[in-house]
Amino acid sequence: MGHLQQRNLNTTRERLRDQVAHHLRAAxxxxxxxxxxVYSAPGLAEDFSISATPVREAMLDLAREGLVEPVRNKGFRVTEVNERDLDQYTEIRTLIEVPMIGRITRTASRADLEALRPVAEEIVRAAREHDLVGYLEADRRFHLSLLALSGNERLVETVGDLRKRSRLYGLTGLDERDQLIPSAEEHIELLDLMVAGDAEAAEKCxxxxxxxxxxxxADGAERRPPLPRGPRPVRTGPETAAGRG
Structure with missing residues (x-):
């Protein structure tokens, strides 16, 4: 198709799937x-100059993350999230995570909390270096690892699912205006409060x-520029090739 930016991929079989998934997240x-x-695996594979199999496998990984959904005989549709969805996801996360942060502050050891400092610093570093995929990955690891200190695996799974469904809107525009950095630095502030044992302040943070x-x-969605030209989506008319995706 020739519309995705050129990527240099390591062709080692065991790494190819992960590399494709990484580049698709960036896209x-x-x-x-x-x-x-809707995009087909064969069509996207043309942009990577590889076979469709690792692309299909990578898209299935993204489907498990809630970023895309399979469309029978066509490929994968990029999921959409509206403002109402985002409000509801944020409300649920607030109900779960705020009191849980207070509980973890009171019960977790200082050593367990300090073990998360390198991840908090990685979030800030990724924001400053404009590494958006790295930012999201480090942010996910920090929050889920912090909640894991509660010992409640189902809670971690629930919040993980909410995070997948509410990926950041307008992230590129926010990054260009350096608005991600203050949010990134809040992770270090939160950790400092928890290490200090100030549960009430940690909950407020x-x-x-x-x-x-x-x-x-909201700000990213309002200021988001027109979408760049991307890979051609799959046609839904009679000319669509059977079995694509």
Whole structure:
């Protein structure tokens, strides 16, 4: 198809799937792959100059993350999230995570909390280096690892699912205006409060952080520039090749 930016991929079999998934996540963040559009694995494989199999496998990984959904005999549709969805996801996360942060502050060891400092610093570093995929991955690891200190695996799974469904809107535009850096630095502030044992302040910081993230979504959506030209989506008319995707 020739519309995705050229990628240099290591052709080692065991790494190819992960590399493709990484580049597809980047394309989702940048808007090269557009919400609501359907893309076929063979079509995307042309952009990577590889076979369709690792692309299909990578797309299945993204489907498990809630970023795309399979469309029978056509490919994968990029999932869409509206403002109402984002409000509801944020409300649920606030109800779960704010009191849980207070509980973890009171029960977790200082050593377990300090073990997360390198991840918090990685979030800030990724924001400053404009590494959006790295930013999202480090942010996910920090929050889920922090909640894991509660010992409640089902809670971690629930929040993980909510995070997948509410990926950041307008992330590229926010990054260009350096608006991700203050949000990134809140992770270190939160950790400092928890290490100090100040549960009440940690809860307030967590509530503020979730509200800040939600406002960034809204701001990013309002200021988001027109989507760049991306890979051609799959046609839905009779000319669509059977079995694609």
């Amino acid at each position: 989702l963040i940048s808007g090269e792959l557009r919400p609501g559009e 967590m509530a503020r952080h979730l509200g800040h993230v939600r406002s960034l979504w």
